[in-house]
Amino acid sequence: MNGQQLNEQPDEAFETLLNFMRDSRGFDFTGYKRTSLMRRVRHRMTHAGFESYEEYLDHLQASADEFNALFNTILINVTSFFRDAPAWDCIRDEVVPAILAERGPNDPIRVWSAGCASGQEAYTTAMLLAEAMGPDAFRQRVKIYATDIDEDALAEARTASYEERAVESVPPELLSIYFEKVNSRYVFRKDLRRAVIFGRNDLVKDAPISRADLVICRNTLMYLNAETQRNVLSRLHFALAPQGTLFLGHAEMLLSHSDRFAPLNLKHRIFRKAAGSHAGVQRYDNGNGTTASERHGDLPGLDPIRELAFRAGPVAQIVVTGDDTVAMINQQAESTFGLSARDIGRLLRDLEVSYRPVELRAYLEQAKVERRSARIPDVQWQRQGSDSAWFEIHVNPLVDSDNGLLGVSIVFFDVTATRALLDKVVQTNSQLEAAYEELQSTNEELETTNEELQSTVEELETTNEELQSTNEELETMNEELQSTNDELHTINDALRERSVELGETRMFLDSLVNSIQYGMVVVDREMRVVLWNRGCVELWGLRSDEAVGSPLTALDIGLPTEQVKPLIGQAFVDPDITTETTVEAVNRRGKTTRIRVTCTGFHTSEGSVTARCYCWRRWPDPGHPSVSSQRAAHSWRSAASR
Structure with missing residues (x-):
């Protein structure tokens, strides 16, 4: 696009494009300033x-996306929390205290955030009011109506969930009180969120929210041309309650x-709102030169007919004005809910029918904000002294030809008979379903039993x-056992033969050992006696099983073992050396005798080294009178495994 095209005045093709968007999608941008709009x-066309x-335009007609x-x-x-912080400080310090001072302690507070985008301004207002009033009073008294024409922005606002970057402008003390961190996002408190209604x-063309104590419409008028600004300001003036406050954007003025x-x-x-500007019946320009209070097509004398027709209607009906004041009650509603003509002019919330048999106020607010009918099915009403009645309630906004809100109609359709018939049908259907389920269950049980x-x-x-296989295995095991x-x-048999051979060998070895004329003793490395032959028994008088x-x-036994132990130790250290010594000992008869002890080592058949000692044989000692002339020689063998 060149600079000449950007600066040129809007032509007929551009106006045709705007009219197509208005007629096909209901978005009327014809009142916007042409320079910024073009x-x-x-910019979008270039993209x-x-x-x-x-x-x-051809592309728009072919592509809905x-x-x-x-x-x-x-x-x-483009919006943010506490945008233009000094301005919000003024709202907190001057506007909110003034609103609360002018209202009674139980009076409702109404706020309208027009052009709310993704909801930051509405939630900012909620935090300021909750801080000034306290959370309990806020929940009971405050309604914040936040509106926009961008459905995607409204959907985002309704979630009340924002990224960490979006809440950076919220003061930390308010962030900790009014937001809960869920994963990586910050969610506005649910108990206070219910007071903020998005629609x-x-x-430019829809009816405004009425009786607002504070209207916030920031950075919206700047995009509109002068004529559309006048129209919108008329609507904002109509929306404000007496002495209500209007909060505009930093670049917007009201010079005219x-x-x-x-x-x-x-x-x-x-x-x-200027003093006295609200006197009389308020009017606002609907954009075509007429006002919201003007009516067309009335015929003289029709009002009584309308009144009688409404009163005689067979369906209970109540009509309230835009400020929830009861305007009309027909005879059926009076007899059904115990109302009378004295209730006309009262606020609906003061009547029992506003919350019994069902809470109606939320549906009324929805109908007024969204301009859509609401249907409440299956509402039970327990009348005194009679059976319960069932109603289907329709809440319908009453709007004029320019979509301006005149009031709300509440219609109670008695569906008791239909409900009873439906209950009977449902009961019969339930019985048939139960019988079918029982039959199906029986069939399934039979199938299960068969399976x-x-x-x-x-x-x-x-x-x-398995038993046959086990029998075969047992037979095989029997054969294996046999x-x-x-x-x-x-x-x-082999062991018996070996035992006989071992017995014979043992007898031969015992005979061999006992036939040795020397006394022979075999000891292990711990000096425990392993073998004690007959020569030792005769010499010392101690049996083999005792030794x-x-x-x-x-x-x-009368042997000085302390003199013998070095010889036994030497036999283990060097098996190839034979050592001997002569000691004096006492034999089994108590006589002193000289003994020669010889020790030597030898190798066993398993390859281990053992020690062998030959000891004491009596022999004559001329110098010792107690020694016999007969030489007696015995040997002592000591061996142990290495």
């Missing part, structure tokens, strides 16, 4: 790859509307096969 439309309005991209480009939803509203708005803080663009029997037969067959028994008999297993040093 700049944004051309989509089109040079002329005609080509782009392009509308969303175009609207997001035109409707720049679609086009400031001093008769309607008086500056409260001009620096921060805060205005108050179980089939499974049992298969298990018995399997068990029979074979093992034969082998054991053979081994037993074997006992330490040699513990035997009381």
